[in-house]
Amino acid sequence: MAWGPQAGPVLVMGAGAIGCFIGGRLAAAGSNVVFVGRPAAMEALRLRGLTLTDLDASTQRLEPVALNLHDTVPPLKPSLVLLCVKTRATAQAAAQLGAALPEGTVVLSLQNGISNPGIAARAAPTLEVLAGMVPFNVAQIAPGQFHRGTTGTLAARDHEALRPWLPAFAAAGLPLHLHADMKAVQWGKLLLNLNNPVNALSDLPLRDELLDRDCRRVLAALQTEALHAMAAAGITPAQVAAVSPTVLPRLLRLPNWLSTRIARRMLQMDASARSSMWDDLEAGRVTEIDAICGAVVRLAAQQGRTAPLNARMCELLAGPRQRLAGAQMRQLLGI
Numbered sequence: 001m002a003w004g005p006q007a008g009p010v011l012v013m014g015a016g017a018i019g020c021f022i023g024g025r026l027a028a029a030g031s032n033v034v035f036v037g038r039p040a041a042m043e044a045l046r047l048r049g050l051t052l053t054d055l056d057a058s059t060q061r062l063e064p065v066a067l068n069l070h071d072t073v074p075p076l077k078p079s080l081v082l083l084c085v086k087t088r089a090t091a092q093a094a095a096q097l098g099a100a101l102p103e104g105t106v107v108l109s110l111q112n113g114i115s116n117p118g119i120a121a122r123a124a125p126t127l128e129v130l131a132g133m134v135p136f137n138v139a140q141i142a143p144g145q146f147h148r149g150t151t152g153t154l155a156a157r158d159h160e161a162l163r164p165w166l167p168a169f170a171a172a173g174l175p176l177h178l179h180a181d182m183k184a185v186q187w188g189k190l191l192l193n194l195n196n197p198v199n200a201l202s203d204l205p206l207r208d209e210l211l212d213r214d215c216r217r218v219l220a221a222l223q224t225e226a227l228h229a230m231a232a233a234g235i236t237p238a239q240v241a242a243v244s245p246t247v248l249p250r251l252l253r254l255p256n257w258l259s260t261r262i263a264r265r266m267l268q269m270d271a272s273a274r275s276s277m278w279d280d281l282e283a284g285r286v287t288e289i290d291a292i293c294g295a296v297v298r299l300a301a302q303q304g305r306t307a308p309l310n311a312r313m314c315e316l317l318a319g320p321r322q323r324l325a326g327a328q329m330r331q332l333l334g335i
Helices: 017-028 039-048 087-100 116-123 163-171 182-193 195-202 206-210 213-232 248-252 256-262 276-283 289-302 308-318 326-333
Strands: 010-013 033-036 050-053 059-062 068-070 080-083 106-109 128-133 138-142 145-148 154-157 176-179
Touching (some): 010 087, 017 033, 017 138, 017 145, 039 050, 039 068, 087 116, 128 182, 138 276, 154 182, 176 182, 182 213, 195 213, 195 276, 195 308, 195 326, 206 213, 213 248, 213 289, 213 308, 213 326, 289 308, 308 326
Parallel strands (some): 010 033, 050 145, 080 106, 106 128, 154 176
Antiparallel strands (some): 050 059, 128 154, 138 145
């Protein structure tokens, strides 16, 4: 099979915030992109088209006629699939891909957590599933309108099928870096994702939440517990943010006047940006808390340890919608 953009389209499986933003940027830059998503999401795109905005104030617009939209996987031979569904839908989506696509089709998982590539590979054993990582936040601000509120560089496991796509991602303004050790990158990203439940419970925009020292101390405690579990498992997380993973919890605990000076780059985000977990709670959807804090709990258990703070966050997110100040979260977690 001839790899690369010229050999076949890129298929976006899961046209939500991440899928629409990345797929839309690729399409705007000239790539042939096919979108597969829930009927309601596809109908919104058919009616309104796709509008993408960025924190640098740029706007890109794709009219409905320019979008290739499907409710189910169409019969085609994509040279790349971007798997962008939520964790709870991974197995089902992968099984659909496996039933419809040629053997060996490359699927890049651009999902939160650690387990999704493995889940997808087991559900679709004839496909080549690769781990990927999206470091930035994308929110749906209206039907068909998606906004990136933070920065970062896409990452993926190094594979020969991805190399010809690097110019296409670069042309879309989404550079893709390939890594030999994606496990380290995934755990490095998960440390940052531990802020998702803190942000969701705080009901604050990300920047405001990160300027709240109590919220930061909750995040630092969750990260410290995760780092201990990783160390016991022999995992060294990669540096995904501007600060080393081992230094970050100490930085988060500093007083505002000092932390804001040191972490200036980390606070470069839209004032309105929020986590995807906040979006899920507001929409009444099941969150990905089990793929994030739950992953820490499971890793600790594998090493004969416990992770009570991350376990408690799983409990708080599994129950009725709560809105908690940072000080209330600290009290509930006992920190």
